[in-house]
Amino acid sequence: MGRKQYWRMDELESARFRIYALEDGAIRAQALAFCLRIGLFDRLEEGALDSGEIGDAFDLSPRVVPSLLAFLASQGPIERGLDGRFGNTQAASVFLVRTSPRYVGGRGLLFQGFYDAIAHLPESLATGKPWTPAGQHDMFGGFGPEEQAWFAEGMFANAVHGARWLLEQVDFRSGRRLLDVGGSTGGYTLSILEAVPALQATIFDLPAVRDLAEQRIRASAASDRVSFVPGSFFTDPLPKGHDMLLLSSVLHDWGDGDCERILKRCFEALEPGGTVVVTEPMLREDYSGPDHPAASGLTMVVLGGENRMPNRICELLESAGFGACWQSEVGAQNSVVTGKKPG
Numbered sequence: 001m002g003r004k005q006y007w008r009m010d011e012l013e014s015a016r017f018r019i020y021a022l023e024d025g026a027i028r029a030q031a032l033a034f035c036l037r038i039g040l041f042d043r044l045e046e047g048a049l050d051s052g053e054i055g056d057a058f059d060l061s062p063r064v065v066p067s068l069l070a071f072l073a074s075q076g077p078i079e080r081g082l083d084g085r086f087g088n089t090q091a092a093s094v095f096l097v098r099t100s101p102r103y104v105g106g107r108g109l110l111f112q113g114f115y116d117a118i119a120h121l122p123e124s125l126a127t128g129k130p131w132t133p134a135g136q137h138d139m140f141g142g143f144g145p146e147e148q149a150w151f152a153e154g155m156f157a158n159a160v161h162g163a164r165w166l167l168e169q170v171d172f173r174s175g176r177r178l179l180d181v182g183g184s185t186g187g188y189t190l191s192i193l194e195a196v197p198a199l200q201a202t203i204f205d206l207p208a209v210r211d212l213a214e215q216r217i218r219a220s221a222a223s224d225r226v227s228f229v230p231g232s233f234f235t236d237p238l239p240k241g242h243d244m245l246l247l248s249s250v251l252h253d254w255g256d257g258d259c260e261r262i263l264k265r266c267f268e269a270l271e272p273g274g275t276v277v278v279t280e281p282m283l284r285e286d287y288s289g290p291d292h293p294a295a296s297g298l299t300m301v302v303l304g305g306e307n308r309m310p311n312r313i314c315e316l317l318e319s320a321g322f323g324a325c326w327q328s329e330v331g332a333q334n335s336v337v338t339g340k341k342p343g
């Protein structure tokens with residue numbers, strides 16, 4: 001253990017406020033989710049408003065408005081102009097306005113759906129068990145149509161950014177047909193197809209995802225190159241005839257035993273010589289983060305999965321039969337590990 005680093009008084013004071021932010025993170029998340037839900041950023045994108053106009057537009061009590069606006073202005077999504085009106089900052093215009101192609105608000109709403117689960121994190125940390133007996137089997141099996149929609153929207157928001165980064169790491173132009181296992185509504189597949197015009201794709205996910213996925217597929221410029229096949233990767237064989245297979249934020253949902261079952265089916269389905277691509281939040285081998293994968297690892301603790309280190313993903317791929325394991329640098333959102341099915 002190295003010597004403890006001593007901080008200047010001002011550094012220590014800012015560390016105190018970072019600790020405060022850790023302590024009251026739940027209230028910050030709830031406030032942002034409320035603003036997303038009422039469409040505050042969508043409204044401000046049409047034009048700046050003063051505090052009274054914001055109160056009237058959303059029927060907010062005058063007791064609430066100053067705290068809410070000061071919170072948003074202090075955290076970065078809105079700013080107050082010289083005329084006293086509040087408008088979106090560029091960050092809100094790009095990431096929190098629903099019509100923006102880089103919208104990530106769905107993720108905030110996704111987390112709202114996890115609050116019951118998150119309340120059980122202390123028990124999960126203490127016992128190592130998920131908050132429901134069968135973990136993710138309970139979650140994915142128990143979604144009603146509304147929950148399915150908010151989950152899919154949250155994943156789509158994340159996937160748009162994940163796909164942009166993934167395309168810089170993996171050459172999808174070397175493939176002919178991509179199978180996106182647990183591909184949800186196609187956030188990854190549709191972005192990849194738009195970037196790689198010669199590629200065809202199949203999205204495989206639970207039957208309950210089908211309608212939502214087909215809506216997204218119809219709206220995409222790549223709609224004639226993708227189809228959706230419903231099924232479960234625990235009980236159904238995966239579609240054949242693919243030389244690339246993507247598992248994006250799928251393995252981290254599950255414990256090792258379930259990952260082995262999923263990877264066995266992936267190995268069986270992929271063509272000889274084909275490439276499996278695993279992308280999801282991964283932890284650095286030296287435990288130093290990064291911030292997002294480390295925090296999302298806690299969500300996986302309570303839900304029943306696990307954010308792993310790249311070497312562990314390689315081990316899982318190798319025990320399923322894949323070889324030639326390659327790993328990217330550990331990234332701020334996701335990392336990628338690829339393997340090859342022997343030819």
Ligand SMILES: C[S@@+](CC[C@H](N)C(=O)[O-])C[C@H]1O[C@@H](n2cnc3c(N)ncnc32)[C@H](O)[C@@H]1O
Pocket residue numbers: 140155156158159181182183184185187188204205206209231232233234247248249250253
């Ligand atoms: C965390 S999401 C990842 C979605 C997408 N790959 C992405 O990165 O945006 C996990 C996906 O696995 C799907 N899934 C869960 N259990 C499944 C099963 N037994 N068979 C097929 N898909 C399943 C869910 O419906 C969901 O779309």
